[in-house]
Amino acid sequence: MEFSLQDIETLRDRADGWESVWSRLWEALDLRLHEMLFLGAPNDPSSWKLKSHFNILREEFTAQDFISDLLMDFARRAEQGTLLASFEGTPEQLLPFLAAPDFVGLRAISHFTKARQAGIINLPSDHEASPSVHHLNGDGFDIVDRGGSSQVDDPLRSPLTIEFRPGGSIGATIRMAAIQCWPRLSSDQPGLDQLESDLRNRLSVADATDPIIALKEVHGSARTRLIHQLKSIEDQIIDSPGMHDPRRDSLDRQRIKIQVDLLLVPLDRAALQGLMSLSDDAVFQQIRRYRRNFSELFPDLEERLDAIVRGVE
Structure with missing residues (x-):
């Protein structure tokens, strides 16, 4: 017609x-x-x-x-x-x-x-079980139903493994990786018991709360915050068909940043200060070093990030 x-x-x-x-x-x-x-x-x-x-x-x-x-x-x-x-x-x-x-x-x-x-x-x-849109070549797309198939390899949900040799010393960068990724660590993570013991000794929580339980609760709040940010971006895209490219590109860049934070840096400085009893500057420096060592800490990082970027192309 x-x-x-x-x-x-x-x-x-x-x-x-x-x-x-x-x-x-x-x-x-x-x-x-x-x-x-x-x-x-x-x-x-x-x-x-x-x-x-x-x-x-x-x-x-x-x-x-x-x-x-x-x-x-x-x-x-x-x-x-x-x-x-x-x-x-x-x-x-x-x-x-x-x-x-x-x-x-x-x-x-x-x-x-x-x-x-x-x-x-x-x-x-x-x-977490809701679907996401993966764009394909600008002409088509694929909707991934995260709750419907165990075969979906979602870079934002599949387990993480930190490059760590059991028995070795746990420095600030390894500790930051464990704190940021704890709920997502694979059950096969080398030295998992050692990492957990270190966190129990290092995390500072009030009221005799189990440090690991407190850490999981902080992660839950952080994930909710980031998911709300993603939802806000998706709503803007849904409500504006035919959005001009510069605006859409900006939203896609924001979405990628939030997805990477969900994957590797869900806890912000305020959350970490509450868990570690460190100054804001000390937390900032630790996060900075942690980010610089992503590729060494997570050998499959490039593949995961590539999957995230492909998801918004």
């Missing part, structure tokens, strides 16, 4: 005949979304099968609900005159602008989350 510049101006300005243009655009968007989500003939529901990228939606009827919700959102924006407010492209770019693969993928996550919270479908309840 073709659209002209006049059609775009008519719809944008809600001029005479805009409803007719919107009706045609609705049909085109409906077809595009069905082709994006389903295998099978668009006019034969019995042949529809969810494409693997959208298995997060679980069932064909859930995917149809998602399409209906997205089209209704488009319709509301068309009524308000905001649907094409930021569109400056050609008629050929209209459909990709409104229903880009990465945008639709993010909206699918939003639909997934709302359905989970409403109890419509039985899905993981914690953010």
Whole structure:
């Protein structure tokens, strides 16, 4: 279905005949979304099968609900005159602008989350098990359902191993690595008992609280803080289809930084001061040395970071 510049101006300005243009655009968007989500003939529901990228939606009827919700959102924006407010492209770019693969993928996550919270479908309840969007070559994407498959190798969730020889001395940098990564350390971590003993002796906690339990609680609070920051960035992307490249690039850089912090530096200086009874400057210097030694401390770091960066390309 073709659209002209006049059609775009008519719809944008809600001029005479805009409803007719919107009706045609609705049909085109409906077809595009069905082709994006389903295998099978668009006019034969019995042949529809969810494409693997959208298995997060679980069932064909859930995917149809998602399409209906997205089209209704488009319709509301068309009524308000905001649907094409930021569109400056050609008629050929209209459909990709409104229903880009990465945008639709993010909206699918939003639909997934709302359905989970409403109890419509039985899905993981914690953010760690929520899905993420991995972009592929700018034209497609993959939605990773972290709760649905044990085969997913997520760089933000798979266990970490610190390069450490059991029996050796535990310096400030190794200790900082253990503190920052404790909940994520592999059960096969060499010298795990030695690292735990060192933390119990070195961490300073009040009220006779078990130091390891206190450390895990601080990690929980830090992870919640960082996840909220990631959610804020995702919301900005979801709410702004067709976002200009400089703004999107800035958000992607922020997202990568937060993801790296989630992986290796979840505890900020204030949290560390509370655990280590050190001055702010001393904590700053230890974090700085720790960051400088990432590649020596984590031999698989380059592979993990590459996976994180690929996730937002």
